[in-house]
Amino acid sequence: MSGKALARLLGFGTAAAMALTQSSVGFVRDEGYYFAAAQSYEAWLRLLWQAPLQALAQTERYWSYNFEHPGLIKLLFALSHLCFSSSVGDTLAWRLPAFAFAGLISYWLCLLGQSRSRAAGVLAPLLFWCAERTFFHGHLACFDIPICAMTAGVAVAWLRGGGPWLAFLYGLALSTKHNAWFLPPVLLVHALLLAREQRIAKLRLLPWLLLSPLVLLATWPLLWHDPLRHLGDWIAFHTHHVHYAWYYFGEVLRGPPFPLFYPLVLDALVLPLPIAALLSAAGVKLLVDFARRRLDAQRLLELGLAGAAVLPFMLRTTPIFGGIKHWLAFLALLSPEAADLVVRIAPSPSLGALAALLPGLWQIAHVHPYGTSAYGELAGGIPGAASLGMQRQYWSNNVTAVLPWLNAHCPPGARVYFHEVNVESYRAYQLAGMLRGDLRYAPSPTNSDYAALQWHREFRDREPETWNAYGTRRPAFGLYLDETPQVIVYARPGFPGAP
Amino acid sequence: MPLRLPSERDWAEAAGALRSSARPGDAVQIWPAWAERARMFVDAAPLLAEEDLAQADYVGVQRLWLLSLPRAPYARNPQGALRARGATAASQEQRFGALALQPWDLHAPQLAADLTRADEEHEVDYVARRCLRLAIGSRIASRGAAGRILHFRAGIIGERAYDKGRPPIVVQIFSGGAPLGVLAVDGPGWRKLDVELPSGPEERDFLFAVSSPDAARPFCLQGWTTR
Numbered sequence: 001m002s003g004k005a006l007a008r009l010l011g012f013g014t015a016a017a018m019a020l021t022q023s024s025v026g027f028v029r030d031e032g033y034y035f036a037a038a039q040s041y042e043a044w045l046r047l048l049w050q051a052p053l054q055a056l057a058q059t060e061r062y063w064s065y066n067f068e069h070p071g072l073i074k075l076l077f078a079l080s081h082l083c084f085s086s087s088v089g090d091t092l093a094w095r096l097p098a099f100a101f102a103g104l105i106s107y108w109l110c111l112l113g114q115s116r117s118r119a120a121g122v123l124a125p126l127l128f129w130c131a132e133r134t135f136f137h138g139h140l141a142c143f144d145i146p147i148c149a150m151t152a153g154v155a156v157a158w159l160r161g162g163g164p165w166l167a168f169l170y171g172l173a174l175s176t177k178h179n180a181w182f183l184p185p186v187l188l189v190h191a192l193l194l195a196r197e198q199r200i201a202k203l204r205l206l207p208w209l210l211l212s213p214l215v216l217l218a219t220w221p222l223l224w225h226d227p228l229r230h231l232g233d234w235i236a237f238h239t240h241h242v243h244y245a246w247y248y249f250g251e252v253l254r255g256p257p258f259p260l261f262y263p264l265v266l267d268a269l270v271l272p273l274p275i276a277a278l279l280s281a282a283g284v285k286l287l288v289d290f291a292r293r294r295l296d297a298q299r300l301l302e303l304g305l306a307g308a309a310v311l312p313f314m315l316r317t318t319p320i321f322g323g324i325k326h327w328l329a330f331l332a333l334l335s336p337e338a339a340d341l342v343v344r345i346a347p348s349p350s351l352g353a354l355a356a357l358l359p360g361l362w363q364i365a366h367v368h369p370y371g372t373s374a375y376g377e378l379a380g381g382i383p384g385a386a387s388l389g390m391q392r393q394y395w396s397n398n399v400t401a402v403l404p405w406l407n408a409h410c411p412p413g414a415r416v417y418f419h420e421v422n423v424e425s426y427r428a429y430q431l432a433g434m435l436r437g438d439l440r441y442a443p444s445p446t447n448s449d450y451a452a453l454q455w456h457r458e459f460r461d462r463e464p465e466t467w468n469a470y471g472t473r474r475p476a477f478g479l480y481l482d483e484t485p486q487v488i489v490y491a492r493p494g495f496p497g498a499p
Numbered sequence: 500m501p502l503r504l505p506s507e508r509d510w511a512e513a514a515g516a517l518r519s520s521a522r523p524g525d526a527v528q529i530w531p532a533w534a535e536r537a538r539m540f541v542d543a544a545p546l547l548a549e550e551d552l553a554q555a556d557y558v559g560v561q562r563l564w565l566l567s568l569p570r571a572p573y574a575r576n577p578q579g580a581l582r583a584r585g586a587t588a589a590s591q592e593q594r595f596g597a598l599a600l601q602p603w604d605l606h607a608p609q610l611a612a613d614l615t616r617a618d619e620e621h622e623v624d625y626v627a628r629r630c631l632r633l634a635i636g637s638r639i640a641s642r643g644a645a646g647r648i649l650h651f652r653a654g655i656i657g658e659r660a661y662d663k664g665r666p667p668i669v670v671q672i673f674s675g676g677a678p679l680g681v682l683a684v685d686g687p688g689w690r691k692l693d694v695e696l697p698s699g700p701e702e703r704d705f706l707f708a709v710s711s712p713d714a715a716r717p718f719c720l721q722g723w724t725t726r
């Protein structure tokens with residue numbers, strides 16, 4: 001099997017694994033918004049088919065929703081839904097493009113790994129995916145896995161591709177998420193640090209990136225009218241992003257300055273210990289070799305892109321919410337080097353791979369689909385993280401654990417307070433058949449018959465509020481991961497299921 | 500990890516033991532404070548999830564049952580904090596699988612009067628507190644046994660406690676028309692004021708008046724006297 005065929009096989013295998021394990025993964029808050037955006041964009045696509053001129057004139061109406069992210073990924077969600085929803089259902093249809101990007105991560109990491117050895121090529125994507133946090137993110141119709149994939153793709157294109165391919169891939173990255181803004185400076189510095197011949201070749205490649213915004217323009221119809229205003233809104237949203245409360249070592253962080261090493265510490269705590277150790281060793285090895293001027297062009301680029309993925313979150317002012325999802329490319333770009341370390345150090349590559357991957361596979365088997373709750377051995381697992389005072393969960397997707405109970409117990413038309421589950425995700429659960437259509441969305445515990453509370457340090461007031469409203473302190477049901485409360489269900493006394 | 504954590508059976512057995520041994524005036528403190536799955540099982544006494552066992556008030560509690568997960572990762576030993584407040588173990592620790600249950604005598608001064616008599620609970624500084632929610636600008640009058648010391652607690656409920664640049668909420672406390680003390684709540688936390696009561700009649704009137712230029716924040720208070 002050729003190297004590319006092996007990479008393709010790993011890519012398809014990854015996408016298939018995501019598709020096969022997605023049904024239990026809840027809809028994260030952001031997905032609710034992106035589903036709504038995709039529905040709006042799908043309506044525009046239908047209009048484009050029926051009345052193209054009208055569609056071109058009405059881009060603002062259909063594309064203004066979720067203006068803070070470029071159009072490409074949500075357009076893919078919409079196209080996928082348009083084509084496949086009748087055969088695979090709404091949820092899977094929206095998420096299919098995300099699985100393709102998950103596959104692309106494996107494909108490109110395999111190619112990067114294979115420049116060291118074939119074994120490193122196989123192991124690099126496995127090291128990235130064999131952790132519940134990354135595996136979980138691979139399932140979501142969001143932008144974090146796509147931008148991670150596109151960062152790896154731009155790396156491969158920069159190292160091996162021609163100008164047009166690089167311009168196209170960087171255009172796709174730019175059209176995926178604003179993390180892409182950081183890539184051109186890395187490529188420039190990378191070019192400047194290369195030996196003379198390579199430097200000249202790469203500096204000649206760089207101007208091709210000037211064409212990349214055309215891809216952004218083509219895939220984001222919102223920019224077709226008044227582009228400067230919309231670009232300004234996009235940039236301003238992220239340069240003035242709100243800070244969400246985040247629980248970290250017993251303290252709720254609400255605003256800057258954030259801890260300097262926050263992203264590195266969090267990686268160490270949430271990843272399975274062998275993977276955290278290997279990625280740390282890979283980072284140190286790349287840095288040491290950089291200092292000794294022993295890095296070839298590829299390893300230098302991997303170091304640069306990994307650094308560019310994580311360093312913005314060490315500025316102490318960048319919003320830090322969202323676990324490790326915002327710097328997934330940091331882990332991805334260190335994976336090939338980490339894979340190489342395993343191959344070199346372990347007595348046999350298979351044994352080394354087994355030792356490196358087994359704890360992560362156990363973590364996935366044990367915690368999936370509750371990925372935002374996963375913690376590794378260094379944190380003492382989920383209960384250890386609770387004792388340390390770490391963020392218990394985020395994004396509300398864990399609510400899937402209690403939906404079957406609610407479906408079974410709630411009387412017709414019951415009012416359910418879903419807490420952090422937004423209206424968009426609530427509707428998506430009903431659309432997907434995971435929540436009964438007659439159950440109503442209650443705005444507060446006081447106005448509800450049932451409450452599904454998600455444990456968040458900053459929302460601790462909701463539970464006493466529910467006790468006061470219901471007159472009971474005893475939960476009816478709950479999701480407890482390794483004893484830690486995640487989602488606690490209360491039922492108003494007298495209602496079915498109440499204790 | 501499963502060996503370090505309690506099973507459903509462990510919880511049921513511990514709850515059963517509490518049912519047979521708990522008496523009025525007892526409370527159950529879970530440890531670590533996150534182990535609130537206990538709420539599904541324990542019904543023999545009020546269940547508390549205080550985070551600072553050395554400083555918690557435990558109003559009216561004479562005997563505290565410590566229900567803990569001693570093998571939970573990174574969980575601190577709670578017994579030192581209880582000893583630091585003068586509590587002593589009332590009997591041997593019982594084990595139910597990965598759960599430990601032990602009664603502690605708090606040797607707390609006897610409750611003279613619960614002046615705020617709150618049925619409701621509110622979260623202040625991340626702990627559910629039995630306190631009375633009061634609108635800013637209002638007052639509450641209460642009559643009760645004076646005892647020796649008036650204990651007063653107050654705080655802003657929920658996340659609004661972390662609003663920056665807000666004026667303090669001030670509580671003035673009177674007894675029989677005479678001022679007893681003032682507590683200013685200028686941010687997060689469960690603020691404390693303990694005042695030795697001057698000698699006088701056993702039954703007295705108390706008045707708590709809450710004021711602030713910013714009336715938007717939810718606020719709650721608790722007051723009691725001890726002998």
